[in-house]
Amino acid sequence: MKDIILKAENISKQYRLGEVGTGTLSHDLNRWWHKIRGKENPYLKIGDTNDRSTKGTSDYVWALQDINFEVQRGEVIGIIGKNGAGKSTLLKILSKVTAPTTGSIKSRGRIASLLEVGTGFNGEMTGRENVFLNGAILGMTKKEITSKLDEIIEFSGCERYIDTPVKRYSSGMTVRLAFAVAAFLEPEILVVDEVLAVGDAEFQKKAIGKMQDISKGQGRTVLFVSHNMAAVKSLCTKGIVMQFGKVIFEGGIEDSINYYSEVFSETFKDEAAHKDYANKIEVRASNFEVNGKLINSGAALFLGQKIKMKLQFLIKDNLDDVSIAFDVINRNGELVSHLTNEDDGFYIYKLGTGDFLNIEIETAELLFIPGYYSINLWVGIAQTQGLYEIKNFFSFVLEQSNYSKRTKALPQHAKMYLHSNWHISE
Structure with a gap:
């Protein structure tokens, strides 16, 4: 039997464009009038697809539309797509940072999120205090947090600054500490957005290694958004490809990356x-x-x-x-x-x-x-x-050309061809 730990059912998210608050009282009254008469919200029937390249005709836009998927325990899901595809909005809904306009999220266990640099951190509090604050938000007891504190500090590499207010941290230091908290406080589901790109190459490698340990060694679930396809391919087992707020493909990670590549390369034909x-x-x-x-x-x-x-x-x-x-x-x-x-x-x-x-x-x-x-x-x-x-x-x-003497195709996961000279040394 499937061990489903997270399920998204008919998730949609609608936003109103323009200045916040403009005209919303009349819209709220209209929604209320429809509701007491047992009718559907009239604004769910309008709105443009979230295509940033077009002007659109409506004041409403659908950042997400009818998203459905299931995640099994221990799966590592890569959510990929162009900017504006709705990836971050979906992660915010899964993390319960914002609520969907329609649909529901069902999850079993704690969800830890790493969405934006400094999310959930209080700049006036020290790094150590923020570890306890974030742990408490995740539902950990003080004893549980204390038992993991030394590992969190060591992994983050912020030991020298752990008793300094976070507002004095660089973005890289903040991400290091935030990731360490999210990873070591053992959530059942870890949600990671593009934020890891802020860190240096050494930290990214370290963070990906830790996420592999979490998923393979501890059987925990990871949802990962990144534009780095090499990282997605090395870490994830399954992929979800999004475009204009909709899921357009779901399958194995290699098939997902190949599908996304085909869709993205089509845009190169645009004017x-x-x-x-x-x-x-x-x-x-x-x-x-x-x-x-x-x-x-x-x-x-x-x-x-x-x-x-x-x-x-x-x-x-x-x-x-x-x-x-x-x-x-x-x-x-x-x-x-x-x-x-x-x-x-x-x-x-x-x-x-x-x-x-x-x-x-x-x-x-x-x-x-x-x-x-x-x-x-x-x-x-x-x-x-x-x-x-x-x-x-x-x-x-x-x-490919005779610049390279190889007869097989160059591997697609590489980025550059490095010319070299070979000879037998005496």
Whole structure:
């Protein structure tokens, strides 16, 4: 028989857009009038799907719609999807931070959540006091918390600062302590959002190892949200793929990641999405070349080739210390490379209204694992203030070539190809 520890039934979450409180009294009265007449809430019949790329026509939006799934004891579930898919909203409902508009959550045992940096922590209290506070919130006795205190402090690496107010902690220290509390106070269900990405690589490895111990060694259940597909694949046994507030796939973790990759890579075929934040700069022209030949977005390139980008900007206001950055995103939505003008010692100062800025950028050899890629463009001031952004500025498919002599496909869980020289030493 199945040992079901968590069950979501017809979960939906509706939010009202606009200023908080505007028009809500009339809406509340309308809901009440329908309720006393035994009729359904009229606002459950309206609302747009949670697609951030479209304006929509309603003041209501469905962050989640009709979510149903079961979790067995000891399962590690990876919840994956693009930003805005509803992952964090679902975890907040599972953690009972917020209530669903419709549907219900049934769980057996304690749920510990790690949703956002500092959630549940009191900045004025010390790290030690916050451990006891969080333990009490989880339903632990003081004796139980005391018995785990030394392990929590040691794992967090915050021993030197444990009697210092948490408001003086860095975000990384706060996450370390919060994760240690959530993991060591032995909840039946551990819910972890993208927050682990705040920690350094050493802590992420340590945290994933601890979650593996919790699930495999102690038979406890973990729900994990991350954009790091390598971490999801190594930790999870099952996946739930979400899009626009709905579950679009549920199955084994490899099948889930592959399904998500196919869905995400389809967006690379979309037209570039422009966002002008300040009306101070305009992209007037752009073209892309490989080996001196013009190429279009969606082109097939080969391992080891270089891309040359030629851009022309119209300056619409006086600007100083302009930053231009490119993000290369793979089919899983993971950032695989980031390049800026400052990284290469190229600085852009003192631009005046009406000036044209013409720039050529040539990449080094493309050594990413063959697959789908998209390049995003960001223009700003001193890497801080955003002026202009283009999502899916240019996309391409990278194919294997004779740059690599291997005959088998390169492993998809890798990110980069590292060229090397081999010889027999004497």
